[in-house]
Amino acid sequence: VSYNEQYRPQYHFSPPENWMNDPNGLVYHNGVYHLFYQYNPGGITWGNMSWGHATSSDLTHWKQQPIALLARGFPDNVTEMFFSGSAVVDADNTSGFGENGRIPLVAMYTSNYIVTQTLPSGKTVQANQQAQSIAYSLDDGMTWTTYDVANPVILQPPAAYSDQILNFRDPNVFWHSPTEKWVVVLSLAELHKILVYTSDDLKNWVFESEFGPVNAIGGVWECPNLFPLVVDGKKSSLKWVLMIGLNPGGPPGTVGSGSQYIVGDFNGTTFTADPDNVYSETTPPPSDSVVFADFEGTGTFADLDWTPTGDLVGQSPVNGTLANQQPVTGYLGKRLVNTYLNGDATTGNLTSQSFTISKRYINFLIGGGRDLENTAMYLKVNGQTVRSATGADSENLLWQSWDVGALQNQNAIIEIVDTATGGWGHILVDEISFSNSIARSQVANWVDMGPDFYAAQGYNGLSSNERVVIGWMNNWQYGQTIPTSPWRSAMSVPRRLSLTTIGGKPTLVQNPTENWKSIVPANSIVHDVWHSVNGNKLLGSVGKSFRVDLTFSDRPSAASGASSQFGIIVRATADFSQQTRVGYDFATKNMFVDRTQSGDVSFDSTFADIYYSPLTANNGKITMSIYVDWSSVEVFGGQGETTLTTQIFPADSATYAQIFSTGVATNDVDVRIYKVSSTW
Numbered sequence: 001v002s003y004n005e006q007y008r009p010q011y012h013f014s015p016p017e018n019w020m021n022d023p024n025g026l027v028y029h030n031g032v033y034h035l036f037y038q039y040n041p042g043g044i045t046w047g048n049m050s051w052g053h054a055t056s057s058d059l060t061h062w063k064q065q066p067i068a069l070l071a072r073g074f075p076d077n078v079t080e081m082f083f084s085g086s087a088v089v090d091a092d093n094t095s096g097f098g099e100n101g102r103i104p105l106v107a108m109y110t111s112n113y114i115v116t117q118t119l120p121s122g123k124t125v126q127a128n129q130q131a132q133s134i135a136y137s138l139d140d141g142m143t144w145t146t147y148d149v150a151n152p153v154i155l156q157p158p159a160a161y162s163d164q165i166l167n168f169r170d171p172n173v174f175w176h177s178p179t180e181k182w183v184v185v186l187s188l189a190e191l192h193k194i195l196v197y198t199s200d201d202l203k204n205w206v207f208e209s210e211f212g213p214v215n216a217i218g219g220v221w222e223c224p225n226l227f228p229l230v231v232d233g234k235k236s237s238l239k240w241v242l243m244i245g246l247n248p249g250g251p252p253g254t255v256g257s258g259s260q261y262i263v264g265d266f267n268g269t270t271f272t273a274d275p276d277n278v279y280s281e282t283t284p285p286p287s288d289s290v291v292f293a294d295f296e297g298t299g300t301f302a303d304l305d306w307t308p309t310g311d312l313v314g315q316s317p318v319n320g321t322l323a324n325q326q327p328v329t330g331y332l333g334k335r336l337v338n339t340y341l342n343g344d345a346t347t348g349n350l351t352s353q354s355f356t357i358s359k360r361y362i363n364f365l366i367g368g369g370r371d372l373e374n375t376a377m378y379l380k381v382n383g384q385t386v387r388s389a390t391g392a393d394s395e396n397l398l399w400q401s402w403d404v405g406a407l408q409n410q411n412a413i414i415e416i417v418d419t420a421t422g423g424w425g426h427i428l429v430d431e432i433s434f435s436n437s438i439a440r441s442q443v444a445n446w447v448d449m450g451p452d453f454y455a456a457q458g459y460n461g462l463s464s465n466e467r468v469v470i471g472w473m474n475n476w477q478y479g480q481t482i483p484t485s486p487w488r489s490a491m492s493v494p495r496r497l498s499l500t501t502i503g504g505k506p507t508l509v510q511n512p513t514e515n516w517k518s519i520v521p522a523n524s525i526v527h528d529v530w531h532s533v534n535g536n537k538l539l540g541s542v543g544k545s546f547r548v549d550l551t552f553s554d555r556p557s558a559a560s561g562a563s564s565q566f567g568i569i570v571r572a573t574a575d576f577s578q579q580t581r582v583g584y585d586f587a588t589k590n591m592f593v594d595r596t597q598s599g600d601v602s603f604d605s606t607f608a609d610i611y612y613s614p615l616t617a618n619n620g621k622i623t624m625s626i627y628v629d630w631s632s633v634e635v636f637g638g639q640g641e642t643t644l645t646t647q648i649f650p651a652d653s654a655t656y657a658q659i660f661s662t663g664v665a666t667n668d669v670d671v672r673i674y675k676v677s678s679t680w
């Protein structure tokens with residue numbers, strides 16, 4: 001493999017061939033950064049999940065290593081796949097795996113069993129069950145032995161969640177020195193819960209506590225990561241950060257997967273979110289929001305009296321009673337309809353209402369029955385479902401919202417549907433509203449506001465204040481159809497994390513961390529300084545792999561009306577028919593990446609889009625660092641408190657760049673472009 005193919009990342013890790021997803025087992029040991037990753041040894045889409053392996057001494061130049069954990073039975077008869085997990089250095093040999101003074105590395109991963117089977121440990125597992133297993137290495141991570149005499153070491157969730165064995169995954173293990181215990185956090189994906197377990201020896205685990213659901217709860221919760229960081233560099237103020245992947249349910253304006261984080265405290269057994277990191281019904285709605293339906297008398301949604309005959313449009317026989325809008329004390333929101341459905345009751349459209357889409361977000365509260373998760377809400381345009389949401393929690397109604405910026409002025413229908421297949425079910429929807437500014441339903445701390453940063457995980461084995469994370473630079477929405485070959489997917493640039501007080505809150509700040517000196521020549525290939533720029537400034541052909549450092553003055557609000565933007569077009573063809581616009585919108589105070597004309601966008605209907613991320617000026621200046629590679633753009637705004645990661649698939653001839661300023665002139669512009677060399 002030449003690492004020279006069209007779209008091949010030049011300074012981002014990608015496997016030589018085949019499918020890759022999440023980073024796994026990130027551990028630094030003996031001067032070596034290990035990068036394991038979800039890998040299909042037999043194909044270029046997801047399957048046969050194994051742990052691929054690469055190593056580096058500088059997080060920049062990677063050496064491919066043999067597969068660390070090969071799907072059991074591959075290729076003919078796979079019985080167990082190795083899903084995501086993490087790895088630690090067991091320096092004190094607490095596990096007893098060490099021999100002759102050799103320090104064991106221990107990996108904890110999710111065993112995804114393909115068929116019902118009784119394992120060598122004597123434990124019996126069901127088809128598609130997910131359980132947590134361990135493996136160890138006595139040669140510094142190069143070869144691994146699964147702990148078959150006892151695996152899986154966590155066979156199933158706690159009794160209260162024993163029905164969740166198919167969605168119990170992604171152990172993130174670390175050493176907690178204050179309590180001198182190993183801790184693992186893992187996810188009850190469908191329930192939006194993170195479970196905490198502790199252990200003395202990495203083999204015997206005790207369930208300690210649960211956390212969630214909270215804030216963003218779209219789709220499933222996956223790949224949790226819990227780690228400490230000091231605030232503002234002060235050793236005395238330590239906070240813990242919980243990162244959680246959502247699929248789907250990423251940041252507003254994206255489709256598919258994405259990641260949120262929550263800042264709080266962790267005492268070794270329990271994670272407690274900071275109160276100002278929890279957004280609930282009491283979080284004020286955006287000031288421009290218009291209520292469409294709150295089902296308690298106001299709003300323009302068709303009146304719902306929720307009587308058994310009146311509203312169950314298309315609903316087959318319902319046994320039992322429907323109670324009218326029972327308020328449930330002690331819970332958020334309202335129990336709108338309480339149905340009892342027969343074992344095989346058909347699903348039905350409970351109510352619907354048509355309207356014209358006139359604002360960017362549709363916000364609502366939605367919940368559902370715990371066992372049945374049977375509330376669904378659909379947005380339909382021309383009879384096609386364009387957005388959907390399902391309630392996933394039995395008690396709490398949780399905020400969600402749809403970004404419908406691309407559907408303005410279209411006639412649409414909202415449908416509320418009961419999708420239960422039997423048993424008791426609760427249909428819970430409330431407070432549907434429209435707004436243009438980001439809605440409280442999407443108020444979460446987003447790790448990255450772009451579409452292509454997922455399943456991020458931090459390194460174990462670094463010094464206690466050092467956090468470096470790597471994310472999967474792809475999205476489950478279209479990950480398996482991106483037009484690359486013979487590999488699919490790359491990792492993000494490794495990012496050094498810190499917590500900095502911004503807007504009164506400890507905020508995650510990210511800085512790209514590679515051995516830049518080794519791949520970025522000191523002299524820029526472009527350096528322009530303009531007191532004032534109006535219109536476009538062609539920068540010429542700057543290549544396919546480079547970094548742009550951009551600073552400019554904010555505009556006074558009087559000059560920030562519609563189409564008041566400044567930025568740079570990158571990866572443009574000579575005729576600009578292909579181009580990726582990266583810039584700042586002064587009116588909304590967002591940086592953005594517009595990949596609508598970025599090249600090949602044909603493989604998924606949601607790919608051609610514009611992504612926004614809030615960024616405010618610092619002392620009147622806006623700063624953006626833009627990392628461009630052969631098929632990606634990563635933007636770090638301000639100090640790194642806001643990031644946008646997006647893939648692009650431009651033609652090889654798309655090497656041109658141009659500055660643009662729309663509306664009025666932009667002042668005090670400084671643009672520098674540095675070539676980034678290939679690490680391969």
Ligand code: FRU
Pocket residue numbers: 021022038049083084085110169170222223455
């Ligand atoms: C996240 C994920 C994990 C799982 C892995 C399987 O991208 O779905 O939850 O462990 O991928 O490949």
